Amino acid sequence: MPEDLTPAHPVRAAILGTGGVARLHAEAVAGLDGVELVGVADASLERAAEFAARHGGPSVHPDLAALLEGARPDVVHLCTPPAGHAGQAAAAFAAGADVIVEKPPALSLVEFDRMQADARVAGRRLAVVFQQRSGSAVRHVKRLLDDGALGRPLVALCETLWRRGADYYAVPWRGTWAAEGGGPTFGLAVHQLDLLAHLLGEWSEADGRFWRIANDLEMEDVSRGTIVFESGVVANAVTTTLAARETSRLRIDTELATLELEHLYGHANANWRITPAAGVDPALAATWAFPAEEEASGHDALLGEVYRAIAAGDPVPPVLADPARAFEIVTAMHVAAATGRPLRRSELADPALRGPLHAPVEVR
Numbered sequence: 001m002p003e004d005l006t007p008a009h010p011v012r013a014a015i016l017g018t019g020g021v022a023r024l025h026a027e028a029v030a031g032l033d034g035v036e037l038v039g040v041a042d043a044s045l046e047r048a049a050e051f052a053a054r055h056g057g058p059s060v061h062p063d064l065a066a067l068l069e070g071a072r073p074d075v076v077h078l079c080t081p082p083a084g085h086a087g088q089a090a091a092a093f094a095a096g097a098d099v100i101v102e103k104p105p106a107l108s109l110v111e112f113d114r115m116q117a118d119a120r121v122a123g124r125r126l127a128v129v130f131q132q133r134s135g136s137a138v139r140h141v142k143r144l145l146d147d148g149a150l151g152r153p154l155v156a157l158c159e160t161l162w163r164r165g166a167d168y169y170a171v172p173w174r175g176t177w178a179a180e181g182g183g184p185t186f187g188l189a190v191h192q193l194d195l196l197a198h199l200l201g202e203w204s205e206a207d208g209r210f211w212r213i214a215n216d217l218e219m220e221d222v223s224r225g226t227i228v229f230e231s232g233v234v235a236n237a238v239t240t241t242l243a244a245r246e247t248s249r250l251r252i253d254t255e256l257a258t259l260e261l262e263h264l265y266g267h268a269n270a271n272w273r274i275t276p277a278a279g280v281d282p283a284l285a286a287t288w289a290f291p292a293e294e295e296a297s298g299h300d301a302l303l304g305e306v307y308r309a310i311a312a313g314d315p316v317p318p319v320l321a322d323p324a325r326a327f328e329i330v331t332a333m334h335v336a337a338a339t340g341r342p343l344r345r346s347e348l349a350d351p352a353l354r355g356p357l358h359a360p361v362e363v364r
């Protein structure tokens with residue numbers, strides 16, 4: 001139980017959008033002492049009412065304006081499709097609320113820049129849900145990498161090998177550039193790319209290619225990207241929605257060890273493995289062991305950190321730093337696919353390159 005949250009003065013939470021992902025938000029809030037779900041709203045009032053009945057009976061509203069007016073939340077969770085996030089965040093900030101927004105936070109970097117500026121001007125927090133960064137195993141691994149305990153990181157692999165069919169794309173906002181903002185590299189692989197970049201730090205150069213080999217959507221079902229980090233690490237990322245055995249994999253080879261993660265949508269100690277290189281002193285390798293006390297990754301862990309910061313009056317916690325990094329990498333992959341050459345991070349300062357994603361998709 002978070003010590004910083006005081007039940008006597010509960011933080012008032014509200015959820016906009018009561019579809020698929022909203023349940024994870026409501027459950028995380030219910031698990032936090034000192035946070036109360038006071039209102040929900042959805043374009044489908046019926047869906048919102050059913051959701052409220054399952055999650056403690058918060059007030060039910062038809063839209064964001066009514067939610068802000070009627071429930072007076074301190075924090076609004078945006079669990080709506082990405083096209084609405086920027087405008088909804090601006091309205092919530094104007095009403096004095098902090099915002100927790102689901103990934104992807106916006107349809108383009110330029111839109112996300114505006115959301116971050118809106119938060120700054122309003123003096124409110126903007127937290128983006130990249131829950132793969134959360135949990136005790138990532139904290140441990142990041143500390144080992146940051147402290148140099150594994151030696152210099154050299155090479156990495158980042159794989160999102162998932163399967164998505166017609167049922168997944170039946171939701172009205174998925175599968176088009178206009179409504180979803182990008183394909184599976186943007187909408188799905190961004191989780192693994194975000195974790196990779198959370199662990200390896202700032203990137204300097206990226207390229208990408210996108211293919212459509214089996215589906216009939218506007219965007220890719222296979223992509224490949226090479227990302228070079230400022231540290232010199234070269235990472236290759238492969239994404240597909242055509243995998244029969246689904247998995248999410250990350251591998252980082254350092255001077256002293258191979259660090260591996262295999263999971264699907266979430267991880268804990270058992271999903272990670274650190275293999276020492278030949279000749280590494282076993283006594284040194286023993287110091288890399290994962291702590292026995294363990295917290296799995298996920299919405300519970302991430303939102304717990306966010307609410308502890310809110311209750312303490314702190315800014316968003318360090319686990320949420322650099323929320324645009326994976327978004328930038330995917331954008332660079334798209335620009336590189338269009339221009340046929342790798343893009344340097346400094347080139348992304350050009351506002352013309354921060355607009356909506358439109359990679360040329362090679363149809364096979």
Ligand SMILES: NC(=O)c1ccc[n+]([C@@H]2O[C@H](COP(=O)([O-])OP(=O)(O)OC[C@H]3O[C@@H](n4cnc5c(N)ncnc54)[C@H](O)[C@@H]3O)[C@@H](O)[C@H]2O)c1
Pocket residue numbers: 016017018019020021022041042043044047062063064079080081082084102103104129131171187
């Ligand atoms: N972090 C994760 O692991 C994860 C997992 C799934 C989805 N997501 C993200 O969460 C967001 C929502 O995805 P989902 O799968 O829950 O979608 P969904 O389609 O299941 O639910 C979206 C809900 O928002 C409602 N809605 C749409 N526009 C609205 C508006 N203007 N006002 C009020 N309600 C509105 C819809 O009626 C629907 O009930 C997306 O950005 C998605 O990428 C994140």
